[in-house]
Every structure is written in structure tokens, then in C-alpha cells.
Amino acid sequence: MKRNWKVLIAACVGSMILSGSVLAVSPGVRIFINNVEFASSAFKLNVDKGTTMVSLRSIVEQFRGKLTYKDNSIYVTMPESSNVSMQVNSLENALSAGSAEEAVQTWIKGVQKRSGAMQYAVLSPTLRQNTKQEFEDNFWVTGGSSPHMGEVEATQLHSKQLTPDKVEFSFDYPLVVMTETIGTGSASITVDKIKRESVDYWAISDISLRDSGDTGIMIGATAASITYQNTTYNFTLTLPKSWEGKYEVRDRVSDRAGHNLDFINKVTKTGTLFTISVWSKEFWQANEADISGMIPAEKVGEKGNNVYIYHPPTDVQYDSSDEKAMEDYLTMSKDVKTIKASFKIIK
Known part of the structure; x- marks a missing residue:
């Protein structure tokens, strides 16, 4: 019937x-x-x-x-799609981390294997929501073959308990091409304890890398940063966290133009990475053509009678015989374009 x-x-x-x-x-x-x-x-x-x-x-x-x-x-x-969905859910549950360190280790393995699914399995609900579409757009394949993240020993993980339910891990990782290490990356990962009725678990809520693209596609990661704020001339810049403690700012005064703020690499002691000049509007308008003909000067902001001009150094700023200083300067100088784009005037 x-x-x-x-x-x-x-x-x-x-x-x-x-x-x-x-x-x-x-x-x-x-x-x-x-x-x-x-x-x-x-x-x-x-x-x-x-x-x-x-x-x-x-x-x-x-x-x-x-x-x-x-x-x-x-x-x-x-249909088969439903069975696959159940299989994926089962795998994600199996990868669910019982400790903060386990979450980080699983994420590292996912990066090394270029498995977006493995990385996604240990992300917090919020970070999952923010990254799912990007994982799908890349067919759940991340990273690149050269360079890729090399081995990271457990002893290299340095943990910091932020709260009872939040731990921050920091570690360096080798950048490998074939079998050769060509450089070093740096990561800072925050892991939260996620509460649920059945059993609590740990999941990654924030991924900060010194260079968020050093191994290719790195979904969910941001470049770790610090803020430089100048209250005298009312502007801010976003600097890579790797710059912390490695630079200083020197104010050179020009009677005609105004102030030149040189960002100096401390290892070289005198090597200027870039300069933000705070000049009068009248001086800039009268001399813009001549200045731009001599140095690659670019206006990045204006407030009141002040204009803010960005310009890089015009000559070599390090001693090529000092390999350590040269390497440190060149590494920092790669970040300058991004720093310039972060310039903001404090209202």
C-alpha cells in the first residue's frame, strides 16, 4: 500500500x-x-x-x-557526497586537538604536506568561517613546493600562557628548496580552548608570520606587526614584528625644509632604511620638481601646513665586507614598500 x-x-x-x-x-x-x-x-x-x-x-x-x-x-x-561529508567529519573529529601544542603540531604538518584540510581541522570556529572560502577557492591545496616549511622539532616551540584558556606559541622554521635550507621563517600562533558540551578541545585562533607568503599560499595567516607612532608629527606606520628592537629613528633638521626622520638599521648603526620627511607645504610646492629629479620622493600625506614625504636612501647603506650587517639590512629593506603603504595621519 x-x-x-x-x-x-x-x-x-x-x-x-x-x-x-x-x-x-x-x-x-x-x-x-x-x-x-x-x-x-x-x-x-x-x-x-x-x-x-x-x-x-x-x-x-x-x-x-x-x-x-x-x-x-x-x-x-x-548519494556519495553525503558519505564523503560524513567521512570528512570523522577525519576532522579525529584531528581535533586535545592540547594546545597538538593543535600547532597538526597545523605545521598540514603546511608541510600542503594540506588545507589538515590546517582547517585545527582552526577555531571563527577562523574557519573567515577562511573556508579561500580554502575552497584553492581546492584545499596550500603552500608551494619551493620553498617549503622544513622540519620543526617540538623543542623549537616556545609557549607562553596568556590565560588559562589561551596559549601563544612562537617558533622559527627552515625554508627549504629541494634539500637546501635557503632561509628562516618565523611564526607566532595563538591557540584557544574551545568549550563544547561533549568535550573541550584546542584550536588555533590567530596565525602571525614574519612573512605570510614565504612558503607560498598561507591561508589564515597574517604578517606579525608592531605600530610605530610619532606623536610629535602625528602619524603612524605598521612595521613587521621582526623589526622590534632592530631600528631607531633619528630626526635630522633642515632649516629650509623641515624635519627628516631617518629609520636606521641598528646593526649597521648608520644605515638608513627609509626616510619620512615632514616639510612645509610651501617648500614642497616650490621644490617638488627639483627634489623628485634628484631622489625618488613621494608625498604620502598632508595635514595643515605639513606635507609628509617618503623617500629611500640614494646610495649603499652598509659595508659589504660586514656580511652580518649587510644581510640584516637587506632583509629589513625588503619590508619597506609595505611599510610605506601603511602610513596614516593621526586625526
């Missing part, structure tokens, strides 16, 4: 039961699946005394599944 079976829409596309509490607001109910609207008639949608009902068969068949009634039982067979 053929029967029509109807069930309460209870909210889980996986089990084909969706919650009817929201849908039962008015008789003119609209139904969406993955943000695509379907005609109510296609699912035999019906509102009865505040409860919204839908044909189980129609919604199962919409997902290319099969429903049969046999021996007073309902059998639902879903």
Missing part, C-alpha cells in the same frame, strides 16, 4: 530534517537550500497550526537520494 510520509522540517541537510520553528512564521513560507530558493510546491510544503511540514521523499530526491518504504520502515539512501 502506497503511503504519503511527511516529517517535521528539523534543520540538518545531512539527515534531511530541518527545523520548522523559523519556517512557520507565515503561510507564505519560502524554502532555500544552499542559498538557492525552491518552489514550495516542489517539496509539498504545508503549514498546519504553526508547524511547517515537507515531503521527506521530495527533499531526499532533490539531493539525488532514494527513499523506499518496506516492512513498515523508511529507508533513505543518500
Whole structure:
């Protein structure tokens, strides 16, 4: 005997039961699946005394599944995608971290294997939400083959307890091409304890790298930074965290123009990385053409009678015989373009 079976829409596309509490607001109910609207008639949608009902068969068949009634039982067979979804959920649960360090180690392994899925499995709910689309757009493949992140020993992880439920890990990692280490990256990762009814777990809430692109596509990571604020001349710059303690600012005064703030590499002692000049508007307007013909000067801001001019040094700022100083200067100088773009005037 053929029967029509109807069930309460209870909210889980996986089990084909969706919650009817929201849908039962008015008789003119609209139904969406993955943000695509379907005609109510296609699912035999019906509102009865505040409860919204839908044909189980129609919604199962919409997902290319099969429903049969046999021996007073309902059998639902879903397509392969549903089985894959359950398999993915099972793998993610298996990768769920029982400790803060385990979360970091899993993320490192995911980066080394270029597995976006492994990295995603140990991200916090918020970071997952913010990165899922980017993972999908890259087909869950991250990083690059050259360079890639080399081995990171557990002893290289330095932890700092921020709160009982938050730990920060910092570590350096080798940048490897083939079997040769060509440089070193640096990471700072924050891990939070996530509360849930069944069992708590640890997940990564923030990923900061000295260079967020040193191993290719690094989803969810940002470049670690510090803020330089000049309250005398009312501007800020965002500097890489790797610059912390490695630079100083010297104010050179020009009677004609104004002030020149030189950002100096401390290892070289005198090596100027770049300069922010604070000149009068009149001086700049009168001399812009001549100055731009001599140095690559660029106006980056204006406030009142002051203009802010960015310009790099015009000659070599390090002793090439001092390899350590030269390497330190050149490493920092790679960040200057990004720093220039971060210039902001304090209102």
C-alpha cells in the first residue's frame, strides 16, 4: 500500500530534517537550500497550526537520494557526497586537538604536506568561517613546493600562557628548496580552548608570520606587526614584528625644509632604511620638481601646513665586507614598500 510520509522540517541537510520553528512564521513560507530558493510546491510544503511540514521523499530526491518504504520502515539512501561529508567529519573529529601544542603540531604538518584540510581541522570556529572560502577557492591545496616549511622539532616551540584558556606559541622554521635550507621563517600562533558540551578541545585562533607568503599560499595567516607612532608629527606606520628592537629613528633638521626622520638599521648603526620627511607645504610646492629629479620622493600625506614625504636612501647603506650587517639590512629593506603603504595621519 502506497503511503504519503511527511516529517517535521528539523534543520540538518545531512539527515534531511530541518527545523520548522523559523519556517512557520507565515503561510507564505519560502524554502532555500544552499542559498538557492525552491518552489514550495516542489517539496509539498504545508503549514498546519504553526508547524511547517515537507515531503521527506521530495527533499531526499532533490539531493539525488532514494527513499523506499518496506516492512513498515523508511529507508533513505543518500548519494556519495553525503558519505564523503560524513567521512570528512570523522577525519576532522579525529584531528581535533586535545592540547594546545597538538593543535600547532597538526597545523605545521598540514603546511608541510600542503594540506588545507589538515590546517582547517585545527582552526577555531571563527577562523574557519573567515577562511573556508579561500580554502575552497584553492581546492584545499596550500603552500608551494619551493620553498617549503622544513622540519620543526617540538623543542623549537616556545609557549607562553596568556590565560588559562589561551596559549601563544612562537617558533622559527627552515625554508627549504629541494634539500637546501635557503632561509628562516618565523611564526607566532595563538591557540584557544574551545568549550563544547561533549568535550573541550584546542584550536588555533590567530596565525602571525614574519612573512605570510614565504612558503607560498598561507591561508589564515597574517604578517606579525608592531605600530610605530610619532606623536610629535602625528602619524603612524605598521612595521613587521621582526623589526622590534632592530631600528631607531633619528630626526635630522633642515632649516629650509623641515624635519627628516631617518629609520636606521641598528646593526649597521648608520644605515638608513627609509626616510619620512615632514616639510612645509610651501617648500614642497616650490621644490617638488627639483627634489623628485634628484631622489625618488613621494608625498604620502598632508595635514595643515605639513606635507609628509617618503623617500629611500640614494646610495649603499652598509659595508659589504660586514656580511652580518649587510644581510640584516637587506632583509629589513625588503619590508619597506609595505611599510610605506601603511602610513596614516593621526586625526
